[in-house]
Amino acid sequence: PPGRKVLVVYAHQEPKSLNGSLKTVAVEELSKQGCSVTVSDLYAMQFEPRATRNDIVGCLHNSEEFNYGVESREAYKRGGLSNDLIEEQKKVQEADLLIFQFPLYWFSMPAIMKGWMDRVLVQGFAYDFPNCYDSGLLKNKLALFSFTTGGSEDMYAKGSISGDIRYLLWPMQHGIMHFCGVKVLAPHICFAPEYVSEEKRKEMLIAWAQRLKTLWKEEPINCSPEWYFK
Amino acid sequence: PPGRKVLVVYAHQEPKSLNGSLKTVAVEELSKQGCSVTVSDLYAMQFEPRATRNDIVGCLHNSEEFNYGVESREAYKRGGLSNDLIEEQKKVQEADLLIFQFPLYWFSMPAIMKGWMDRVLVQGFAYDFPNCYDSGLLKNKLALFSFTTGGSEDMYAKGSISGDIRYLLWPMQHGIMHFCGVKVLAPHICFAPEYVSEEKRKEMLIAWAQRLKTLWKEEPINCSPEWYFK
Numbered sequence: 001p002p003g004r005k006v007l008v009v010y011a012h013q014e015p016k017s018l019n020g021s022l023k024t025v026a027v028e029e030l031s032k033q034g035c036s037v038t039v040s041d042l043y044a045m046q047f048e049p050r051a052t053r054n055d056i057v058g059c060l061h062n063s064e065e066f067n068y069g070v071e072s073r074e075a076y077k078r079g080g081l082s083n084d085l086i087e088e089q090k091k092v093q094e095a096d097l098l099i100f101q102f103p104l105y106w107f108s109m110p111a112i113m114k115g116w117m118d119r120v121l122v123q124g125f126a127y128d129f130p131n132c133y134d135s136g137l138l139k140n141k142l143a144l145f146s147f148t149t150g151g152s153e154d155m156y157a158k159g160s161i162s163g164d165i166r167y168l169l170w171p172m173q174h175g176i177m178h179f180c181g182v183k184v185l186a187p188h189i190c191f192a193p194e195y196v197s198e199e200k201r202k203e204m205l206i207a208w209a210q211r212l213k214t215l216w217k218e219e220p221i222n223c224s225p226e227w228y229f230k
Numbered sequence: 231p232p233g234r235k236v237l238v239v240y241a242h243q244e245p246k247s248l249n250g251s252l253k254t255v256a257v258e259e260l261s262k263q264g265c266s267v268t269v270s271d272l273y274a275m276q277f278e279p280r281a282t283r284n285d286i287v288g289c290l291h292n293s294e295e296f297n298y299g300v301e302s303r304e305a306y307k308r309g310g311l312s313n314d315l316i317e318e319q320k321k322v323q324e325a326d327l328l329i330f331q332f333p334l335y336w337f338s339m340p341a342i343m344k345g346w347m348d349r350v351l352v353q354g355f356a357y358d359f360p361n362c363y364d365s366g367l368l369k370n371k372l373a374l375f376s377f378t379t380g381g382s383e384d385m386y387a388k389g390s391i392s393g394d395i396r397y398l399l400w401p402m403q404h405g406i407m408h409f410c411g412v413k414v415l416a417p418h419i420c421f422a423p424e425y426v427s428e429e430k431r432k433e434m435l436i437a438w439a440q441r442l443k444t445l446w447k448e449e450p451i452n453c454s455p456e457w458y459f460k
Contacts, residue, residue, distance in 0.1 A: 118340060168237065
């Protein structure tokens with residue numbers, strides 16, 4: 001709906017890829033709805049995935065022994081995080097919905113996107129104690145993991161060798177987004193696009209556009225072990 | 231035992247950290263046993279976590295549309311991967327045991343280590359089709375995930391808010407190591423070292439050294455859904 005803000009965090013090297021097209025479909029469909037859409041194109045930005053001392057501007061809280069968690073928390077408090085992180089945090093802060101668009105790498109997100117999580121979701125900004133899980137600091141936001149796989153849908157069925165696809169969603173959806181208080185919409189998964197016809201890939205794009213039309217009416221999943229492992 | 235080769239893939243910014251000490255304990259104890267131990271100190275190496283075109287030396291297989299999986303597979307075949315990857319692959323090839331030492335970041339490994347997985351474990355080197363899981367190309371090797379957590383042990387118990395710690399081991403142990411044919415030893419977990427006394431932390435180091443003394447007699451876990459989710 002008009003006025004809603006969406007951040008698409010996108011991790012693919014190739015604009016012509018299916019991931020690139022899925023990203024474009026999201027931008028176009030949501031813009032058409034009157035949403036304001038921002039994209040963090042991580043590879044194009046050459047986003048830094050490594051959590052290092054460079055993320056802290058100025059003096060360290062404890063320069064004797066570098067503790068990234070402590071230093072980023074303290075730097076956040078005094079406005080001393082590096083500019084790239086401040087930029088990303090602003091985008092997150094303004095967004096009603098976060099869409100993560102990526103190809104599944106090794107049962108998880110690509111390192112460049114994991115680095116976005118590691119570095120942007122700083123204590124004091126995204127969570128604090130006891131403000132985590134349902135009282136996380138990013139509550140009232142929604143997240144959606146949209147990804148492509150190498151393996152086919154039946155390889156990710158319960159009882160097959162790669163296990164239920166939901167097993168691998170636990171760290172991402174529950175361990176990261178739910179931890180920060182974000183409510184999680186059902187994932188959007190395109191299975192094995194490299195092994196299907198061009199026509200089937202077009203259908204995947206259409207299905208995504210269709211889903212986005214009624215996305216704001218969706219209820220979040222119940223992000224608890226039952227959803228993942230029952 | 232004398233002659234065994236171990237690769238420690240280590241991801242912490244601070245040598246004085248508990249992770250740094252755990253790494254040193256492993257190097258010392260295993261060397262004392264006569265093993266030859268190599269360390270990939272990812273932050274010190276400024277290891278690149280991003281999977282990009284830079285990993286491919288020379289011409290691309292398909293320069294029209296960049297597909298990292300295809301390009302890295304083809305580059306591996308013709309010896310055209312970047313030098314940092316060739317170096318890491320040599321270390322993996324020679325190792326009987328891989329130890330991953332890291333602080334848990336967001337229910338997973340830090341991005342710099344995820345990047346090591348994304349970039350080093352190339353198709354054709356670590357797996358191929360149908361050579362995956364029990365017939366993965368790195369069979370006859372062992373892996374052990376050794377990590378520290380922010381949360382306490384009871385936060386990671388079954389039924390508590392963060393869920394059984396085994397849930398989050400699925401993508402790393404099964405999705406990566408088992409997929410490549412590597413047998414997985416029980417993880418070594420130091421819970422919440424930042425919240426315990428200096429004495430307790432010393433005990434953690436001693437316990438790790440103790441475990442390493444009889445490590446080669448350990449049986450791998452049964453890396454199937456039952457171990458993780460039953």
